[in-house]
Amino acid sequence: MKKDNIFCIMALLVGLMSACTSTQRPLQLMPIADHSVVIDGKTVVKDEKDSVKLVVSFNGKFNEYMAFDTEIFNLSSKDMFTSPTHFQLIPLNENMSPIMADSISPIVLEGVEPREKMNDTNYQMALQDKKLKQAKVLNTVLFIGGIVAMASSSGRSSRHDRYSTGMELGNAMVQFASVKRIIDHENYYSNMDRLHNERRTWSEQGFNSNTLSAHTSLRGDVFVPIFKNAKYVQLVYKLPNNEITFLFEQHGE
Structure with a gap:
């Protein structure tokens, strides 16, 4: 796998995981x-x-x-x-x-x-915590898998192309895990900030x-x-x- 192909895949991942925004006329x-x-x-x-x-x-x-x-x-x-x-x-x-x-x-x-919406928001916040914990486990598995792949390749004395492919694959896994970790945390904090604001709004309602x-x-x-x-x-x-x-x-x- 070529390095440029690896970076293209990672860039595509970032694009797919990033949230899209749209403008609307005010209601x-x-x-x-x-x-x-x-x-x-x-x-x-x-x-x-x-x-x-x-x-x-x-x-x-x-x-x-x-x-x-x-x-x-x-x-x-x-x-x-x-x-x-x-x-x-x-x-x-x-x-x-x-x-x-x-x-x-x-x-x-x-x-x-409003009270029911506030309870729904609390539930959504708990889901965000759960999703981040699951993402951390997956990122750790990817990172360790990449390190193992690179370590295994570095110990080979046979064909150079296998060594190069193994190192690139391991390096790609490590970079993938690092980028995904950043995106996961950015999405988490963005969603939690939004949910905190929603919960505050619902809690302030008098009707x-x-x-x-x-x-x-x-x-x-x-x-x-x-x-x-x-x-x-x-x-x-x-x-x-x-x-x-x-x-x-x-x-x-």
Whole structure:
């Protein structure tokens, strides 16, 4: 095996293992409503039904979710249970008709519970630790295998081409293990930094499943999955016998 071929293979490995980045237009949602106000640069919409009042504004994107700054008011005289999962997002096409999952069912995306997402993130962090440990074992095997191959070749007194091939193979294995080790650690620290930021974001959220006392409110971001191909989206809050809806026009993504 020629040295230039070895370096080409190693370069290809680096390219395949490196993460790719892409640019996207920022996601924007504009409410379609007769009654909306602009507060601190955000367009706010509100509605009230069955002693429940909602005040909502689009607050941007986080990972694969769109965030809505939401305050819910319990206007009744008794306790009320609320949850981010009570929110649904229905993607609509240019005719404002629901985009269908199949011939009879529209696509409906449910809000996520921040506590559950934080637990998922903890699990992903544990997986990253496990993957790095497995990579360390493989890198050690490759490195030792390369050293053994070179040592074995150096002890041969027979044909020169076998000696040269053995040395090149051993050297390639050692270099491969060294490069892979660097890439493994770079990917690990990059992923863990991202996951730490995600866990912090989820832990800071104030809108979790909760019981609201009479005449109290709860405010925080509600996260629902992004549906990129929608022209419009309808945000729905499910009530026992009713629902509150807000219509937005979607741009970007």
